[in-house]
Amino acid sequence: MSAPILQVSQLTKRFGNLVALNGVSLEIREGEIFSIIGPNGAGKTTLFFNIIGLQKPDAGRVLFKGTDITGKSPHKICHLGITCTFQVPRAFANMTVEETVRVGAYKRYQGREMSQKVDEVLRICELEEYRHQRCSDMGLAHLRRVELARALATEPVLLLLDESGAGLNPSELTGLMDILHRLNEEMHITLCIVEHVMQMVMSLAQRIVVLDHGEIIAEGSPQEISTHPRVIEAYLGKRVVC
Amino acid sequence: MTETFLQNLINGALTGCIYALIALGLSLIFGVMNVVNFAHGDFVMLSMYLTFWIGVWAGMDAFITPLITFPALFLIGLLAYNALIDRTLRQKYVTQIAVTVGLMTFLRALAQLIWKAQPRALPYSLIQGSIQIGPYTILASRLVSAVVSVLAIAGVYLFLSRTWAGRAIRAASDDLDAASLLGIPYRQTYALAFGLGSALTAIAGGLLMTFQQVDPTMGVRFGLLSWCVLAMAGLGSIPGLLISGIIVGAAEAIGMSFWDPRARSLIVYLLFILVLWLRPRGLFGRK
Numbered sequence: 001m002s003a004p005i006l007q008v009s010q011l012t013k014r015f016g017n018l019v020a021l022n023g024v025s026l027e028i029r030e031g032e033i034f035s036i037i038g039p040n041g042a043g044k045t046t047l048f049f050n051i052i053g054l055q056k057p058d059a060g061r062v063l064f065k066g067t068d069i070t071g072k073s074p075h076k077i078c079h080l081g082i083t084c085t086f087q088v089p090r091a092f093a094n095m096t097v098e099e100t101v102r103v104g105a106y107k108r109y110q111g112r113e114m115s116q117k118v119d120e121v122l123r124i125c126e127l128e129e130y131r132h133q134r135c136s137d138m139g140l141a142h143l144r145r146v147e148l149a150r151a152l153a154t155e156p157v158l159l160l161l162d163e164s165g166a167g168l169n170p171s172e173l174t175g176l177m178d179i180l181h182r183l184n185e186e187m188h189i190t191l192c193i194v195e196h197v198m199q200m201v202m203s204l205a206q207r208i209v210v211l212d213h214g215e216i217i218a219e220g221s222p223q224e225i226s227t228h229p230r231v232i233e234a235y236l237g238k239r240v241v242c
Numbered sequence: 243m244t245e246t247f248l249q250n251l252i253n254g255a256l257t258g259c260i261y262a263l264i265a266l267g268l269s270l271i272f273g274v275m276n277v278v279n280f281a282h283g284d285f286v287m288l289s290m291y292l293t294f295w296i297g298v299w300a301g302m303d304a305f306i307t308p309l310i311t312f313p314a315l316f317l318i319g320l321l322a323y324n325a326l327i328d329r330t331l332r333q334k335y336v337t338q339i340a341v342t343v344g345l346m347t348f349l350r351a352l353a354q355l356i357w358k359a360q361p362r363a364l365p366y367s368l369i370q371g372s373i374q375i376g377p378y379t380i381l382a383s384r385l386v387s388a389v390v391s392v393l394a395i396a397g398v399y400l401f402l403s404r405t406w407a408g409r410a411i412r413a414a415s416d417d418l419d420a421a422s423l424l425g426i427p428y429r430q431t432y433a434l435a436f437g438l439g440s441a442l443t444a445i446a447g448g449l450l451m452t453f454q455q456v457d458p459t460m461g462v463r464f465g466l467l468s469w470c471v472l473a474m475a476g477l478g479s480i481p482g483l484l485i486s487g488i489i490v491g492a493a494e495a496i497g498m499s500f501w502d503p504r505a506r507s508l509i510v511y512l513l514f515i516l517v518l519w520l521r522p523r524g525l526f527g528r529k
């Protein structure tokens with residue numbers, strides 16, 4: 001078993017009276033594909049935002065490779081090697097696909113090396129033919145790839161993906177899953193995926209945690225999770241997601 | 243009649259290029275960090291006084307002074323950002339307005355203190371003479387000013403579209419959170435945008451001093467002018483900004499000649515209201 005790359009302990013986030021995260025603890029191991037599932041409003045996005053620095057937790061700690069990154073700014077966390085995609089794509093509307101990816105790559109590269117990095121990322125995300133297209137002219141499936149591409153350009157060690165399969169048709173989904181597999185196997189990027197598409201979670205993830213009302217209610221392999229009584233009750237039972 | 247009209251149209255359009263340059267600075271600041279900078283016009287006034295100083299002391303031509311005033315205003319912009327603006331970003335809108343209005347008042351009072359209330363002008367510029375085309379006269383200083391403005395605007399356009407820092411500014415103005423996830427530090431990016439936005443007034447100030455005088459209350463006029471140009475253009479279109487600058491400049495000159503020279507700011511203001519009324523997003527704006 002490999003070493004933990006991200007350790008979240010007792011993370012709590014409140015919005016007024018609402019406790020969005022209530023003492024969440026979890027560990028992501030180097031090189032794995034980890035998944036967080038849970039019904040709408042469970043706190044998955046909030047968990048990502050508090051790890052990545054877009055929100056500051058009220059209590060708890062986040063350690064990345066053993067260093068405390070709790071409450072650090074997103075750009076610093078990005079430099080350390082973690083980045084994240086948004087649940088609803090937020091592409092830079094006034095930029096082309098290539099420019100968007102460039103913005104991500106500038107952090108570590110310059111000149112020709114950067115152009116190579118941009119080309120590489122566009123190839124991995126199968127966006128080469130769209131490189132000069134404006135982001136504002138693209139459909140959902142491609143926008144999700146643009147988000148993925150610009151995140152990859154920052155060369156993350158750990159990549160958090162928030163529902164990147166939502167709204168995709170079966171063939172787009174297969175394409176995305178292939179890409180994610182390659183990122184993990186060939187580029188050795190640790191992935192943490194929040195997902196509603198169970199097909200994707202079950203075939204990609206090695207370990208899963210289930211979040212409900214801001215608390216972790218189950219943890220285990222895909223097989224264990226799909227048969228877990230509390231999961232079925234809290235999640236699969238209430239709302240059929242397939 | 244037609245001749246006077248066209249003559250004023252030409253003069254106004256040429257001056258309008260400088261207005262577009264001023265508005266571009268404002269647009270960088272407003273578009274990137276959503277700060278309504280009421281002091282922008284007073285940065286123009288400050289630039290004009292600095293140009294005057296350098297012109298008198300160093301005998302430098304107003305066209306050349308931006309070599310000194312551009313970096314100076316950039317630093318002043320950085321200072322204003324770090325000392326004032328950065329602290330108000332997470333505050334209420336009213337606080338932001340109070341702070342920039344305060345800065346505006348401060349700059350005006352400072353100008354009155356240092357340079358007294360009387361208008362100042364530089365004796366003459368190296369660039370003299372005029373070009374005669376049929377019945378129309380084009381002053382060389384106005385023509386050069388317009389050309390320099392357009393070049394400066396093109397320079398900013400290239401900076402924003404080709405360089406890392408420029409793309410960072412655009413990304414941050416589009417979606418600050420998304421930009422920060424890509425490693426773009428918001429503070430440096432905002433400071434750069436504010437510094438550059440302020441520094442552009444240095445070029446405009448130098449150009450304006452080649453054909454007009456400066457007094458401590460001028461800031462209001464340039465503030466209003468640049469808001470009018472920006473409202474007409476809308477955010478996000480640099481060519482649109484240039485066209486709007488030219489329209490506002492021409493309208494101002496024609497209005498002054500056919501109505502009353504004292505109605506100068508009134509004309510701009512009416513145009514501003516008209517735009518807000520008919521096209522709240524501007525003629526070329528994307529958002």
Ligand SMILES: Nc1ncnc2c1ncn2[C@@H]1O[C@H](COP(=O)(O)OP(=O)(O)O)[C@@H](O)[C@H]1O
Nearest residue numbers: 015018020038039040041042043044045046047
């Ligand atoms: N910025 C916010 N302000 C107030 N409440 C929020 C905010 N963000 C999320 N919430 C609330 O926190 C809970 C968790 O939301 P979220 O993390 O988006 O859930 P999920 O991603 O699992 O669907 C929800 O009840 C949501 O309404």
Ligand SMILES: [Mg+2]
Nearest residue numbers: 044045046087
């Ligand atoms: Mg969510």
